[in-house]
Structures are given as structure tokens and as C-alpha cells.
Amino acid sequence: MKKVIVGNHAVSLGVKLARVEVVSAYPITPQTQVVEMLSEMCASGELAARFIKVESEHSAMAACCGASAAGTRTFTASSSQGLALMHEMLHWAGNGRHPVVMANINRAMGPGWNVWTDQNDSLSQRDTGWIQLYCETNQEVLDTTIQAFKLAEAVDLPVMVILDAFYLSHTSEPVEIPDQDLVDEFLPRREARLKLDTSDPRSFGSLVRPEDYMEMRWDQQQAMTTALRMYEEIDADWKILTGRRWGAIEPYRMDDAELVLVTSGTVTSTAREVIDQRREDGEMIGLLKVKMFRPFPSAAIRRALRGVDRVAVLDRNVSPGHSGIFAEEIRAALYDVPPDDRPWLHGYVLGLGGRDVTPATIEEIIERAWAVDTPPREDLWVGLKT
Amino acid sequence: MRELRIHGRGGQGAVVASKVLAVAVFREGRWVQSFPAFGVERRGAPVTAFLRIADAPIRLRCEIKAPDDLIVLDPTLVEAIDVASGLKEGGGILINTDRPPSYYEELASRYRVATVDASRIAAEHGIGSRTQPIVNTAILGAFARWSGLVDLESVCGAIDEEIAYRAEANMEAAREAAEALVIHEAAPEVVNA
Amino acid sequence: MPRAPYVEPLVSVSRGSTRQNRTGSWKYIRPLYRDAVAPCNRACPAGVDIEGYMNLLREGRLDDALDLLLRENPMPAITGRVCHHPCEVGCNRREYDQAVTVHSVERALGDESLSRPHPAPPPRLHSERVAIVGAGPAGLACAYHLARLGYGVTVYDEAAEAGGLLRQGIPGYRLPREVLDRQIERIASMGVDIRTGVRLAGEKAQAELEGYDAVFYATGAHKGKPMRVEGEDGPGIVAGLEFLKAVNRGERPEIGRRVAIIGGGNTAMDCARTALRFGAEPVVVYRRTRDEMPAIPQEVDEALREGVEFVFLAAPSGFRWEDGRLVEMHVTRMELGEPDDSGRRRPVPIDDDGYTIPVDTVLTAIGEDTELEALPWSLPEKWGSIIVDDFGLAGAERVFAGGDVAGEERTVADALGSGKRAAMGIDRLFRGGDDGGRPAEVTDLRWGGDGQVSMSRWRGDDPVRRTNPTNQVVDIEGLQLAHFRREPSHQERHRHDAVDFSEVNLGIDMEQAIAEARRCFNCGVCNDCELCLILCPDVAIVRREGGGFEVDLDHCKGCGVCAEECPRGAIIMTREGL
Incomplete structure (x- = not known):
């Protein structure tokens, strides 16, 4: 029912x-x-x-x-x-x-x-x-x-x-x-x-x-x-x-993706919407949803992201003094990937304290992830008021 | 996808209205998502609730900033706040008031305005108290007829499903409000229907 | 379906039983199960084990509940209707939500006992014969208990039918005659010889009573107190009790339309509501306020509901007649001053002209005096009451007294209690202490040390299993209220269709009575709720054979959780036995 x-x-x-x-x-x-x-x-x-x-x-x-x-x-x-x-x-x-x-x-x-x-x-x-x-x-x-x-x-x-x-x-x-x-x-x-x-x-x-x-x-x-x-x-x-399964992780439109957004929670849904549009425009972009955080599905994540060019991890959280927590965990997981196949990892902190994450927020992240040409040294905060 | 915003005051049933409308639309086989403005509610303070309607699963999980239509449960809100904020050009506004749509000259010049005296109808059906009738179900009847988005009988079915106390009276009020709807005659050209 | 490999998780669980660890050696205090006394039991002037029968009724043991009740109270169908139920004032539950409606449960049990065939008379064990003068509640109670103790009993009463004030003073809409008749019949069926229409006074009395081994006097108080107002003996001014007696004899006294009742007790309420039933417009004139009225509050409520008017803070100060007919009563306004000996604020006249109330009849109901001059022996008295000791012995050999003629508290329940006490006194007179360890100290017989005496304690055959009983009363502080759920009491239904002489209060049924018994906290007495067993962190509470629990002292480390959590204060922490 x-x-x-x-x-x-x-x-x-x-x-x-x-x-x-x-x-x-x-x-x-x-x-x-x-x-x-x-x-x-x-x-x-x-x-x-x-x-x-x-x-x-x-x-x-x-x-x-x-x-x-x-x-x-x-x-x-x-x-x-x-x-x-x-x-x-x-x-x-x-x-x-x-x-x-x-x-x-x-x-x-x-x-x-x-x-x-x-x-x-x-x-x-x-x-x-x-x-x-x-x-x-x-x-x-x-x-x-x-x-x-x-x-x-x-x-x-x-x-x-x-x-x-x-x-x-x-x-x-x-x-x-x-x-x-x-x-x-x-x-x-x-x-x-x-x-x-x-x-x-x-x-x-x-x-x-x-x-x-x-x-x-x-x-x-x-x-x-x-x-x-x-x-x-x-x-x-x-x-x-x-007829339904959810998976510890769920790759979404990742075929030949050059940029993959890693998300968890409801940000995932809004990101799917944006990715669908960008794919229609021919952009090689995909998404990896992480459902299970503990135990951390490191091997599965490594398999999914190996060979991808750029990975943008969206964190609605932060470990003060370090980085977004999912970004940190995924960065550690990817260390086992041989350097040639290891993606650049971009961490983005967003939506803290319930700040709305809209398609525009996701678009901004995608633009920024494409724009840089060296791996970022630290996480970027999205949507901060100046 | 169609996006709606409902304005009311705490206690008037804006959140329930969005839920009932969602159920009504869902009964017709479409996908819906309804939610209150997230936060802390107080009786009497302005309250907003939202509704998305689509023919496929809805994946946007963010606030509605540019709605297609508005439902206003309390006419005093029209003066108190900028109800039309973000409303798409040519969008619809349904106001619970005993005044004709032409009274809202400024709004009517830019948007499709309709009115219905849902307070009187709710009071006559003994919904809420005489001084503070609960208008949310009545106005949905008017909304069904006005928007054509959902069938009046679907709204009544949703009321039956969602309203535990005196569903029958609420359904009657919805039907009566549908009849009592007043639509502004010189509506502007619909831009993005 | 996936099959999880069957592996026990590796967690810190002791390999052996915790029984190996004799934590009992840690303790410096230990729990002790000990039954205490519920405040209702102490408050009951008839000395009923209320908590005890509630517990039995809660378990659905109706026969046992009836037996326990009838050991102490010979007429529960009557007290369930007319007692002022101080038990409910004492009830700890009153402070939690609402008192257990003890009287309505008692009534349901009383009616149940009367619906059954009368039991076989108790065996006559002793040769002694006792005469009882007065077949009111005190006399009948004494007769009942003596018969159960195995004595021969004869009860005399000058009235045509037994019952005393129960019959003569209390209107039928409060106490239906069938109930009264059946209850007296039940007492008579125990081998009690009741002789009515016999007035025993003066020498005739001495001659008649000579043949008995002991006498119990319970002749009551029948003479209306004077108001000390000029003209009070004039026409139209009648003692309220005389009015009620006439009505209860089946007469219909002429009282006119405007009837003033002076007083605030139960007799005043009975007069007012009876007058109302004769079509009069009664006005109760009381010198204090509603709060100080000695009448049972429910009776006042009913009087108000039926349309009786009340004038508070007023006292009669004069009367006026026209052509020999009373037409007017003058009253003085009163105000409340300092508290008097009874603790109630004393009414003080206001110095003004007062006012008048038109009246056809005035019924006085400010209390009754005894008539000691009719006694065959002169007995020491004080303010019109015979002085008796703790066991009802009056100032002459083999002469006992009780009820209103010897009591300070003139209530039905007090009369029942005094009859029971005298029965014990008479038993003690004949059997002394050599009949097998009867308690010598009256305080040991009294619930809580200062309540009414318990016949079970006197006979030493209490059917309730008692664990280390003490006479200490448990107050609300001694309970653990967190384990109870708020639940309204079961209220009696009242008939409001007509104001006539059939019974107004319809009571509660047995199902409701059992539900009400479940509301009882069973203060001070273990009722096997098992909470101690469940909560003991050392599994050191064990079931005892025959019911109840005991402490496994090898493992109890004296933490006190059981005593703290016992909902009814039946466990204390003590150094006893350590």
C-alpha cells in the first residue's frame, strides 16, 4: 500500500x-x-x-x-x-x-x-x-x-x-x-x-x-x-x-564520468537532478551516493572511483581543524589506488545548520571542480556569506 | 513540475492543507512532495507550507523559492508580508477573503487573482470556532476548481483520509467553497502554465 | 535468506554464574520485608481491614474479601451507604489523584453478602449469656461479635423493630428498609435473640438483667439539644430527630411550606431532604459556612442538587407567632472567629439587627443528648456520656456501654467499633488472658496503635499472611508513586429522575468495585507485585514458599533498590540480623 x-x-x-x-x-x-x-x-x-x-x-x-x-x-x-x-x-x-x-x-x-x-x-x-x-x-x-x-x-x-x-x-x-x-x-x-x-x-x-x-x-x-x-x-x-535495493554505495550515471560528485543524504536527490541535465548537455559527469558510513565500504568506493579524473565530495558536516568528514574518509580510501588511477579529490563543505542546498549550489560546485587545474589543498566552503 | 506555496498563520492549518492537497494529487496517480517551512512555529505567526507536484518521482530536496501558485489562508497577510515574493510572472494567487479579486488591484495587474470567502464557509460548517474558523479544507475545494490541477472529489477523498475530526463537514465546506470561488475577470496572459 | 554464521559475539560476560560471587559480604544494611498499616485501616472507626479486603478483591478472591470484611464489620451494606467514610480522607491515593472510593466498594461487597443465603450460626462455645440493651448499630455489633465468639446473646429494644437510629433516624432514600431488614436478619440468624418492644428501665430492668453474666448498654442519644433561644418550645418548632422518627414510622407530620432546618450535620440534611419530599421549601440555617459543615459532603451536594436552600453564617435568635401559628424566625448574622476546641472557627454574632425568615416550621438539628436517668444503675458519666475504659467497661462490674450513650464521636462506624471493643471486653472478662495469647495491650489491637481495634488481632486468627508485621502507618512519603498510573476513581451513579423515598444513590457494580480495588495502593503490605524481584541488580530476591519474597543474604549487597522502589513501602532497610 x-x-x-x-x-x-x-x-x-x-x-x-x-x-x-x-x-x-x-x-x-x-x-x-x-x-x-x-x-x-x-x-x-x-x-x-x-x-x-x-x-x-x-x-x-x-x-x-x-x-x-x-x-x-x-x-x-x-x-x-x-x-x-x-x-x-x-x-x-x-x-x-x-x-x-x-x-x-x-x-x-x-x-x-x-x-x-x-x-x-x-x-x-x-x-x-x-x-x-x-x-x-x-x-x-x-x-x-x-x-x-x-x-x-x-x-x-x-x-x-x-x-x-x-x-x-x-x-x-x-x-x-x-x-x-x-x-x-x-x-x-x-x-x-x-x-x-x-x-x-x-x-x-x-x-x-x-x-x-x-x-x-x-x-x-x-x-x-x-x-x-x-x-x-x-x-x-x-x-x-x-523490488527495491539501496546498496551500501550507489553509483549513478558514472559511465565514463570524468567528474563524480560524492554525496549522502538528501543532497543526493538534488544533485541527481543537476547531473541528469548536465548529462543531457553531454557533460561527462556522475554521482556516487554513500549510504553506509560505518562499516566504511572502502573497497567498493575505490572500485567505483578508480580512474575517474576528479571527485568532488559534498559534506554537510565538518571536522573543525581538518575537513569534511566524508571527504577525509574517501581521501584515505583512495590512497590505496595507484597514483596513475587516483582521482583528484575536492572537498566541499555546504548546507551546515540546514542551509538550503539548491540546484544552484550543486552547479557552483561542479563549475569550481572543473575550473581548478591542480588538486585543491584544502576543503572549499560553498555558499558562505561574504 | 508545479510548485505551490501556502501562506497562513500558526493554527490555521497551512501545513495540513499542503498535506491534504498532496494526498489529493497522489490519489490521482501523480508524484508529490509537501513540507512546512522548516523552523519553529508559533500560533498566530506567519506560517508557510510548500507542495511540489510532478508526473515523475520528485528529486529536488530544497525550498521552493519561485512558486507557480499561492494559496493565502489569511487576508491580513497580504498587507503584512510580501506574499507574492518569488511568485512566477503570471502566477496564481488564491486568497481567503470576502472581498472581490479586483480589490487586490496591484496583485491583479501582475498575477491571476481569485478569492473565496472560506472563513464564512468554514464557520457555517462549524469548523474551528466562529471567531477562528479553520479554513484550510474549504479553500482547497476552491483551489481545485480554480487551478484545475486536481479534481474536487480527489480533494474530498484526501480530506476523508487525512482529517480525523468531522471529515464530512470539511468535505461539504470544500464543495461549497468551490462554488463560491470568484475569479478576476481581467486575468493577465498566462505566461508559464 | 542469508544465514548468519552462528557465532556468539565476544563480549564481557562472566563464564560462571554470578552466584559464585557472594556479594552479600559487602552489605552493612539489609532489606527487610515488613508489613505496615495502611492509613485507611487506622482511620476506620469500625476497625475494618480495608487494605486487606481490597487486596483480596483485586485478586478476584471475592469470598475471601467478604470474609475479611465481615470479621470486623457486621453490616457493610449499611456502612457502605451511610458511613462518613473517614477511610477515604486517610487514603494516600487522595493526594495522588483521587481517594479509593472505599465506601462504594464496601457497599458492593455488603450487598453481595446479603444476596447470599445467611451462613450457618456459629457454634455456641461458652455457657455465658450476655444481655444487650439497645438494638442500634452498637448493640447489634456487640451481639454479632459475641455470637461469633461463641456466647449466648439477647438484645432488648423498646422500639417495635430493631435498628435504632438506622431505622428511626435515617430516611429510606438513603438506607432502604429492605437492606436494613436483611442486614438485621443476618445478625439474628447467627443465634442472636432480638426482643423488641421491651423497655428496660429502673427496677424492671434490674430484675430482667439479673440472669445475665454481663450487660452491654447501647441506648443511644435521642433528645434534641436545646437551641437556648427564647420561645423554642413554642408551636411549630420541632426536634428534627422527632420529625424523622415520625416519618420513619410512616406518619406524615404537618410542616407547612416554609421549613427552616437549624444545623449543619447529617440529621439536618436528612430533615431538609425529607421535608423537600413532602413538597416543602426547606432552608438550612447554619451558623458557620459550608466548609465547616459536619455533614457528609456528598449529602450536602445531593441536598443542593435537589433544591434545598442554604443560609450560612446565621443563627436563630427569636420567633414570632400569629394566631398561635409560627410565621417568622429572626436570625442573627454570624462571622467566623478564632478556632474552637474542635478546630473549626467559632461563629461570633455580628452586632447588627439581623433579619427575619418567614417560616411555617422550624426543625432543630444541632445534636442530641442522652437520657441517662433511665439506666438501672447509676454509672459514672461526663457531659451526659457514660465513661468507659478501652474495652467498653463502665463504672460497674460486668456492665459495659458503647455507641452514642458512651461515645464522643456519634457516628454509625464509631458505634460499630465500640460494640466490637465491648465484645472483646466481655470475652476478656470471661476468658481472661488464659484463652491463648490474646494481646494484653489495647494499642496492639488497634490499627496503627490509635485506630479502632481489630477482631482478627484479638482472636489471633488473621487470615492475611503477615510478614514481620508492625503497627506503623505508611504515609504517602513512604510510597514510590512512580510505579502508579493516574486513574480516576469509579464514582457511584445517582438517580436523578424523581425526588422521592426510593434510594437515590445507586452505587457501583461488582466489576467496578474490583476495578476500584485495583486502584488501591495496598499501602504497607506486600501484594506480590514482583517489582523487587525484577529490579534487584543481584538477583538476590527469591520467592518464598506460600507467597511473598525473601532476601538471599549471600548475594544481597544492601544497595536498597528494592526498598526504594517498593511501591507500597513494604520493605525497609535495617541493620537487623547483621
């Missing part, structure tokens, strides 16, 4: 279809609708889940870790400062290998206080051991939410489903909502491999000595590697059932 819904409700419906058993979350703009709808579903019995009310995001994630450790399918949602407040517990979920799924609505970090979209909140949680999946459309949001549970439970790692504030969270567009039977087939009830058992009480998260700690982290690293492959399998299964 197709319905016109906002991105936040795409998350809620995905969570419902996944037959989540425990939800614990704390409201924050622009995530609130996700939780509102879920709490209504829990109250009405439409979703047979326990909704745990908490006093902060830190507690929400703590409750999720506990519920997940008890073997339940668990969900939360947050944004910006709320996600930052979870930070300690994000590590707990990651290192504790609790397959919690979270929706994070990308919102800028304050101050200056700002409720608009920006990827710095989720990217700041890069090293907490969470899988991160960035979405472009409300359909992708719903599909990814369901996929996320399958992926999380397959590798015992938490997954963050990420969508842009307002451009997705509050924008209504048609979304195909899969049947429950279909989702049930794709995503059976969770069978936890290791869970709390009151009849055989064990200590979870207890002291680990230097002799053992590294092995624990190595196992987590291996699970991340598995997740890369596992996502492709899960995505392929999803395509069999629904």
Missing part, C-alpha cells in the same frame, strides 16, 4: 512492521513524531511493545541496552544534543554487542542553537561501534529501518538509521508500505545468541583485563567486516521481496 507520509512516520511504521518489542526514547525536535507515533501504537496495542519512559537520552539508551541484552528487539530514536547525551551508552551498546536499532534525525549541534539538518551529530559518534546508514528518501527510510534490525541481529552490532531533519523528517511523499506478512518473512522474531537469564545469572559488561580486551575489540572489528557483506545479502533479499 502506498501512502503519503513524513519521514518520521516512515521510521515509526518500519519499527512497527519489524515487530519491535521494546521502545525507549526521549523526545527532541525534529525526532518527536517518531516517538509520538510509537507511543500511541504501544498504548493502543497496535504494536505489542513495551514503551519505557525515561528522563534522558542517556537513560533511554541504557534501557535499550538492558532490553536488548534480555533478548528483545529494541528501538530508540534521537537527534543532535540528545544523541550526544547518549554518547557513553552508545559505546555500551557497541562494545556490549547489543543489536539496538536507532533512528537519528540529522540535526546541527548547538550552540548556536539550531534545529535544522547537519550530519555532525551522527558523525561525531563514528567510533562508538555503531553501523551507520544514511537515507535519501522516505521510502529508503522505511526500508532501511526494517533492514537495520536484520543486519543488527545478524552481526550483533547496533545500527543507526539516519535521515535529514525536515528535508525527510517533516516532508510528506509517497511511500510504499510493505505488507506485514512480507516483513515477517524477511525478518523473523529475534533469536538472541547470548542473553540475560535470571535462572543462570551472569555478569554482562564486567571487568576485562588487558589479556582479553583486544580480542573483544577484534571480534567487534570482524563483525563490522561481516556487516559489509551481510548488508549486501540482506539488501538483495529485500529486492527479491519488494
